[in-house]
Amino acid sequence: MNILKIIRNIFSVYNQKYHKAICIFGIKIKFFNPKKYTQYKTTILKKYAEKQKLNDKAFKSLSDRIKNLESRGFKVQDLNKEIILSNKRIRIATDSYAWIAQEVFYDELYKLPKSLLKKNTEYCVLDIGANRCYTALYFADKKWCKRVDSFEIMPQTFKLALKNIKLNNRFLQNKIYAYNLGLGSENKEIEALYIPNRDGISTSNLEWLKSYAPNVVQKGKPTECKIVQASVFLKELIEQHNISNIIFKIDVEGVEYDILQDLADNYPEIFKKIEIMIGDTHCGFEKFLKIVAPFNFKIVEAKPETNGSCSFILINNRKGI
Secondary structure, X not given: OHHHHHHHHHEEEEEEOOEEEEEEOOEEEEEEOHHHHHHHHHHHHHHHHHHHOOOHXXXXXXXXXXXXXXXXXXXXXXXXXXXXXXXXXXXXXXXXXXXXXXXXXXXXXXXXXXXXXXXXXXXXXXXXXXXXXXXXXXXXOOOOEEEEEEEOOOHHHHHHHHHHHHOOOHHHHOOEEEEOOEEEOOOXXXXXXXXXXXXXXXXXXXXXXXXXXXXXXXXXXXXXXXXXXXXXXXXXXXXXXXXXXXXXXXXXXXXXXXXXXXXXXXXOOHHHHEEEEEEEEOOOHHHHHHHHHHHOEEEEEEEEOOOOXXXXXXXXXXXXX
């Protein structure tokens, strides 16, 4: 009997959520248990759907998007008001819509071809239109990323962004600097619409929202937001922190033209520091391209849609690359 007790103390096997773990001399070695995970995920997602009163279509969309994220190594960790998912390096909180999370981590909307990145070079990201800071975390996880400055205009979404940052380890947290500000052509207060349960989607561009998601316009919550002049704020930020080798990511539902025009008129020096521009335009790509064309940017990729939006990648071509 004494021998059996000793063996039990040395080796013990037990379940933790959806892992099996062997404890050897008090050290836990975890093994992923797919069957246990599937049972766990199914149970909590059904409870979540009931709590959020999701219809069958919404529940299927959520399940499909989580399945897509699982193919990138994410697993459902927990549920409260948000769905917490994690892979080996990143943790995120999303909601029943989960669309932006899928775009960033499954579709890899902001994936940069390795050929565009210089070897042994650290880049700084200006993340304009941060949403829940999915993109900030996506970039911060890259070895080449030195820092990310993220701008989110909507206070409700900004709180969710801070939560996402805090879910992660210090290494990622320390790379991200978040600002509850919108960028524009002047300092002002505006009213924008926050759309609950749409994965942080918000906009001040009602025309765009009516074309993108007309069924949610009435659900939007008018919210007072702060905008600062892009040229003034970014110049001070860049000079204060000696920021260079910039990756300029922008997705701001139509305000991109005001921001870029202000930079072109009042802080053209920034374009010498920008190596790559990536993001989306929402009211025509040619209008956007006309603003940046004088600064020698070359189109790497542009995917125009019939609704006027266009995802793009541009590189600084000042050296004739």
